[in-house]
Amino acid sequence: MVNTGANDGRTARPGPDAPLSGLWIQPGVWVDALALAERFTRSPGPGGQNVNKVATGVQLRFDTGRCAAWPAEVRARLRELAGRRWGQDGVITLSAYRHRTRERNREDARQRLVQLIRQAWIAPPPRRATQPSAAERERRLMAKRHRAQTKEQRRPAPGDAD
Numbered sequence: 096m097v098n099t100g101a102n103d104g105r106t107a108r109p110g111p112d113a114p115l116s117g118l119w120i121q122p123g124v125w126v127d128a129l130a131l132a133e134r135f136t137r138s139p140g141p142g143g144q145n146v147n148k149v150a151t152g153v154q155l156r157f158d159t160g161r162c163a164a165w166p167a168e169v170r171a172r173l174r175e176l177a178g179r180r181w182g183q184d185g186v187i188t189l190s191a192y193r194h195r196t197r198e199r200n201r202e203d204a205r206q207r208l209v210q211l212i213r214q215a216w217i218a219p220p221p222r223r224a225t226q227p228s229a230a231e232r233e234r235r236l237m238a239k240r241h242r243a244q245t246k247e248q249r250r251p252a253p254g255d256a257d
Contacts, residue, residue, distance in 0.1 A: 118205060120212050130161035133201065139192060152192035155204040159185045173215035187211070 118126040135150040159170060177187045189211075191204035227235070 118209055118212075120209055121216065124212070124216060126157070126208075126212070127161065130158045132156045132158070133204070135197060136190075136192075149197075151195065151197045151200055152190065153197065153200040153204045155189045155191070155201075155208060157187040157189075157208055159187060168218070169215050173212065176211055176215055 117128045118131070120126060133156070134154045136152040136154055137150050139152070159173065162170075173187075174181050180187050180189060182188060187208070189204045189207055191200040191207070193203055194200050
């Protein structure tokens with residue numbers, strides 16, 4: 096941990112080389128640090144003169160196989176939400192290089208992972224089957240009759256030879 100100064104009541108923030116800690120997603124949902132891995136890369140984003148010297152970009156990898164206790168429907172929603180970030184081995188990879196510093200990119204990647212997982216834990220509302228009203232059915236049938244008449248008028252009359 097990198098301390099922000101004397102013990103002035105402010106919380107200490109992890110430094111760029113601090114070990115990875117787990118993520119608290121929501122009450123009852125925690126991602127263990129063993130399921131997370133990060134790699135620092137040269138960032139294509141902002142960085143000034145340091146952009147080619149310092150590895151400020153972060154690639155955060157989340158191994159979903161280590162969260163086997165999660166319900167299958169949550170894991171399925173997570174896979175769908177992750178899209179192309181989901182690897183064949185079940186690892187979600189997030190890259191962050193929006194900021195100039197390693198710490199801010201690391202926090203950005205972790206926050207995006209938290210948002211993705213929180214969204215997967217929200218079950219979509221069930222679809223309610225509805226039936227069209229009688230007027231709606233009548234309008235649909237009238238439109239079909241009208242289209243049929245239009246097409247009927249396009250046909251050559253019987254006995255007409257071109």
